Amino acid sequence: MWNANRAVVTILFLTLAASSVAQNPKPPPTARQTTRKMSYPAINSIVRQIDARNIERTIRQLVAFGTRNTLSEQNDPKRGIGAARDWLYAEFLKAAETSGGRMTVEKQSYEQPKAARVPQPTIITNVVATLKGSQPEATDRIYVVSGHYDSMCNSPMDAKCDAPGANDDASGTAAVLEMARVMAKFEFDATIVFMAVAGEEQSLLGSTHFAEQAKQKNWTIEAMFTNDIVGNTLGGNGIRNRNSVRVFSEGVPTNETTAEANTRRSVGGENDSPSRQLARFVKETAELLVPQMNVMMVYRRDRYGRGGDHIPFLERGYPAVRFTEVNEDFRHQHQNVRVQNGVQYGDLPQFVDFAYVANVARVNAAALAMLAYAPAKPKGVTLISRLSDDTELRWEANKEPDLYGYEIVWRDTTWATWQGVKSAGNVMSFTLKGMSKDNYFFGVRAVDKEGNRSPVTFPRPVTRNQPADRTSTTSANP
């Protein structure tokens, strides 16, 4: 069935691609067209099973702990961050029971020494549910999705005030728990980590600890999503938006080396970091599988001058993006609960749109499922730098047994998303005749036999006749 569809799709593309080259600058077909004929029954089932009622229940329960400030009580069963931690742990364990032993849950704790927002040594605990991938070639490949379960009111140091944190960030935490509940029953090739972290408001402490542990253990984290403030649909500006979510991604990698910067200045690529490819991947996957939602890509690491739990991952070289609602209302973030001049302040559940949180969870879940079913993004992708009207790409072979092959994608250099696609087959190099590398950006992605596609890898240049290996990176011809 899929073979027939694929053949039709491929012919469609080849035809459209050929005509677009001939009639340049008419835009080539969009990447969305390439996948329209494929069906993804498992991912559709995941998207359908995500339930706003579970998300509402989680948010109300987290709010009911009074405060989840990281400095609050750790041993009271009813109030404080310790009660929230234990409740989340028990909920993730319930999800794990349906996984046939593939999901394990742990409390990842460490003692945070005194710091700017930590007046005395404090235990920080992340609740981490790991759904192990079943394909031996893919199980070491990890995708992480997180929300932070700590909260604050006006002062991050105030451990006593009521800090409901319904939106910031019970919303993100509830989305992650709901994804774990639904996805635990599905068997993926690669591994997915569902995580609720603490210490975000104390300066990203829990996420930093997790990312540093991952780096020290040499984990292959190929994508990380943080969901933070994903529940409010009526902005402080009075604008209501229930069907868009912002996905923030950096253009230039936080950990870019001097050599990589020199290459980028020579051939471009300030809009093609692995995190930006991840944002495009999320947008394309949502268009295909969660059509009620629009992904608004924002070309920034985070909101203006602000930060989140994806940053410690970026600092360690892991691709990562942030999900946040489109219009925030600052009367309901980091505020003591109070009425002032007739205005209700505070991060209360009445200002959370639970159906919207469910849709954000669906966008996350569709992208995570596609990532964990698909082959790894291609490695060692190079573009041969020589004077030619053609574009030659090379890459290393993927190792997954269900690999179908590779697709070449391209776009105009000023375009936000991939516009054209050409199936290359199961090969390790491909030449686009008559398409100049000077006029487009190119990338390569891997596809499996069910049509699951990896994110795109942006090539680095190598000069002609040099082997396509890591030692041969050069800048372009002068």
Ligand SMILES: [Zn+2]
């Ligand atoms: Zn937050």
